[in-house]
């Protein structure tokens with residue numbers, strides 16, 4: 001049985017959902033992943049493809065505020081739900097506190113992993129504004145950074161938590 005808001009047409013799905021506050025309607029083959037839908041059909045290229053196997057976290061987006069692997073998530077499962085990608089956070093002129101903290105700590109080298117990491121960090125800070133270092137490590141455990149900037153990434157999340165709590169951002 002099809003979910004409300006999903007219409008099948010010859011092996012395709014018309015999916016209505018929210019992305020970064022907008023309400024696009026996309027028509028994709030029914031096995032299309034959320035990652036492919038975001039990148040190839042909506043032009044949201046900030047979400048990365050790494051392993052395709054739920055092993056690296058590069059593809060992480062938020063669905064109703066929870067981090068999910070977009071590489072294996074079928075697009076039809078987000079019908080009627082709210083998706084947040086890295087494009088939904090700040091802008092170059094007004095970066096989100098996490099983005100500013102990652103800049104301040106120079107927490108990226110190639111940057112490939114950072115969209116997913118920042119979104120997982122956002123989910124953490126939304127639920128726990130004052131996480132311990134151990135809680136940050138645990139929240140980011142499913143992410144790989146091949147450049148090895150782990151210590152700077154953790155410092156950036158700590159900085160963002162601090163600035164957000166103090167209303168400095």
Ligand code: FES
Nearest residue numbers: 050051052057071
């Ligand atoms: S691309 Fe999805 S976890 Fe690696």
Ligand code: FES
Nearest residue numbers: 109111145146147
């Ligand atoms: S900054 Fe290069 S993979 Fe993380």
